[in-house]
Amino acid sequence: MIDCSKALPFLLVSLLISTLLGWLAFTQAVAGEVESSGFGAVAIPQPHKPDNASACVEPLDIMRREHMNLLLHQRDATVLDGERDGNYSLVGCMDCHNPAASAETVIRYPDPQHFCAGCHLYASVKIDCFECHADRGLAKIEQGRLADSNVAQPGSGLLSLQTFQMQLGDTGGD
Amino acid sequence: MATELDNIEIRPARRRFVQGAAALATTLIAPGILLYKTGQASSNGAAKTPRWGLLIDTNALSEADVDACVSACQREHGWHSEAGSATDAQWIRKLRLSDERSGQQQFLPMMCQHCADPPCVDVCPTGASFKRDDGIVLVNKHTCIGCRYCMMACPYKARSFIHETLYDQLPVAPRGKGTVESCTLCVHRIDRDGANAVPACAEAVNRGEHKAILFGDLNDPQSEISQRLKSHGATRIRADLGVDPGVRYQGL
Numbered sequence: 001m002i003d004c005s006k007a008l009p010f011l012l013v014s015l016l017i018s019t020l021l022g023w024l025a026f027t028q029a030v031a032g033e034v035e036s037s038g039f040g041a042v043a044i045p046q047p048h049k050p051d052n053a054s055a056c057v058e059p060l061d062i063m064r065r066e067h068m069n070l071l072l073h074q075r076d077a078t079v080l081d082g083e084r085d086g087n088y089s090l091v092g093c094m095d096c097h098n099p100a101a102s103a104e105t106v107i108r109y110p111d112p113q114h115f116c117a118g119c120h121l122y123a124s125v126k127i128d129c130f131e132c133h134a135d136r137g138l139a140k141i142e143q144g145r146l147a148d149s150n151v152a153q154p155g156s157g158l159l160s161l162q163t164f165q166m167q168l169g170d171t172g173g174d
Numbered sequence: 175m176a177t178e179l180d181n182i183e184i185r186p187a188r189r190r191f192v193q194g195a196a197a198l199a200t201t202l203i204a205p206g207i208l209l210y211k212t213g214q215a216s217s218n219g220a221a222k223t224p225r226w227g228l229l230i231d232t233n234a235l236s237e238a239d240v241d242a243c244v245s246a247c248q249r250e251h252g253w254h255s256e257a258g259s260a261t262d263a264q265w266i267r268k269l270r271l272s273d274e275r276s277g278q279q280q281f282l283p284m285m286c287q288h289c290a291d292p293p294c295v296d297v298c299p300t301g302a303s304f305k306r307d308d309g310i311v312l313v314n315k316h317t318c319i320g321c322r323y324c325m326m327a328c329p330y331k332a333r334s335f336i337h338e339t340l341y342d343q344l345p346v347a348p349r350g351k352g353t354v355e356s357c358t359l360c361v362h363r364i365d366r367d368g369a370n371a372v373p374a375c376a377e378a379v380n381r382g383e384h385k386a387i388l389f390g391d392l393n394d395p396q397s398e399i400s401q402r403l404k405s406h407g408a409t410r411i412r413a414d415l416g417v418d419p420g421v422r423y424q425g426l
Contacts, residue, residue: 079314082306082365091345132315132350134343141342 045118048107051100057087090129094136101139109135224369224391225290225309226359227420228376229399229408232282234386234425239379240268240281243387246378247285250360251347256338263349264334265357266375271426280426283375283387285357286311286332287411287419294324294333303354309392309420310359320352329412330419332356359389369397392420 056063058070070088077083097115099105107113109130112121116135120127134141244266248254253263266285272278292311294303302318305311313324313333325333333356340350346362349355360373369391372380376387390399408422 075316079312079316080304080306082308082361084362084365094345128350131339132343132348132353134345134348138345141344 042122045112045122047115047118048097048099048113049115050096050098051103056096057092090133091137094134098136098140101137101143106140106143107136223307223393225393225420226364227288227309227390227392227399227422228359228373229388229390229402230282230421230423231384231386231388232280232423232425234384235281235283235379237268237270237279237281239386240283242378243283243375244268246374247357250344250374251349251358252342252344253347253349253355259337261335261337263336263355264331265355282423282426284330284332285375285421286328286359287330287417287421288357288359289420290418291416293327293329293417297323297327299323306361308364310361310364311356312358312361313354313356315348315350315353315355318353320354322354324354328356329415329417369394 058066063070067088071090071093074083074086074088075090077086078089093115098107109117112118114135116127116130119125247266251265253265255262266283269282269284271280271282288309288311290309292303292305295305295311298304299321300317300319302314302316303311303324304314320335322335325331325335333354335354336349336351338351343349347358360371363371363373371389373387373389376385376389379386385398388399388402390397392400392403394400395404403422406424408424409426410419410422411426412419
């Protein structure tokens with residue numbers, strides 16, 4: 001038999017402690033105390049906004065909550081049935097959510113500046129889309145390649161391949 | 175002579191109940207059957223569903239042409255040789271046929287033959303290796319576990335496995351470590367242009383009137399590819415296997 005006279009106070013105390021800890025973390029996150037040690041020490045993501053697009057394919061709240069389901073659904077329609085007319089293609093995301101082709105900046109996936117990576121890192125989501133898929137539009141890919149071959153190009157915001165691999169390791173990419 | 179049936183009393187209420195039950199059963203069960211039949215019709219309707227294929231005229235292809243096919247495919251899909259790797263990606267490769275007596279040499283591009291009965295699909299444990307309704311054989315890399323059974327099963331050695339971590343893949347050709355890949359018949363172009371599509375390898379070698387690599391619908395008797403097959407015939411490589419490849423060769 002469980003001794004209720006001992007278990008109940010223990011439960012109450014642990015509930016109190018966990019509530020206090022949670023409240024502490026919440027207040028710190030609200031206050032934006034990013035650099036402090038302890039709880040909530042992850043910066044709120046600031047993903048790169050599209051340079052030249054007016055509106056997303058769905059309202060913001062739907063995209064935030066449902067983007068993975070929209071992508072997953074259209075993914076199967078595209079691969080299995082060849083339907084490429086849908087609104088929710090990953091290529092479409094990457095065409096917009098990257099610096100414009102005219103901009104010098106090239107942002108690759110594990111860079112926290114990358115539109116997807118910023119939130120995925122923050123939410124500790126490990127998703128491997130970009131082990132296979134292009135993490136930016138075609139024009140930016142060509143640009144990245146050119147910049148890669150020219151190492152002495154300063155201030156482009158480009159990660160070298162080596163840094164890229166290190167970051168992959170850091171962020172838990174397999 | 176009165177039979178037993180004649181003696182059965184017809185009760186309207188009972189009849190209505192039986193009719194109602196039959197209608198309910200039809201509503202509940204029949205949609206499944208109807209959907210099943212529609213699905214079958216769409217994949218088997220030879221008249222409506224295309225079957226994409228290639229007709230390759232080896233007499234019109236020089237060695238340089240075949241090399242051009244390979245590099246065009248590499249440019250289109252972003253695959254290339256990894257330095258020093260014996261397990262390079264090979265979506266398309268150059269074959270040389272030599273006749274020992276005459277010394278005659280022929281060159282032909284070899285890639286996925288997009289079989290009607292693909293052995294790679296038969297052996298795939300996850301269903302990742304599949305044939306689309308229009309006959310294109312593909313790998314669904316989302317479900318591929320990299321077991322490479324399909325590479326063993328393919329009589330044409332058309333598939334390859336990615337061993338290296340890749341960067342800077344192209345938007346039209348997602349490809350990554352741990353999956354099997356092969357020629358897609360430039361499926362992204364076909365989905366966009368339909369019967370007017372030109373695969374990258376064909377684009378690289380077709381000059382003027384005669385198309386050394388002709389893309390078209392094998393199921394449409396009026397298509398250029400069917401007409402040329404009808405008038406000139408073509409070879410299926412390893413026809414003895416009975417897999418009915420969609421890529422045919424002339425001049426072998």
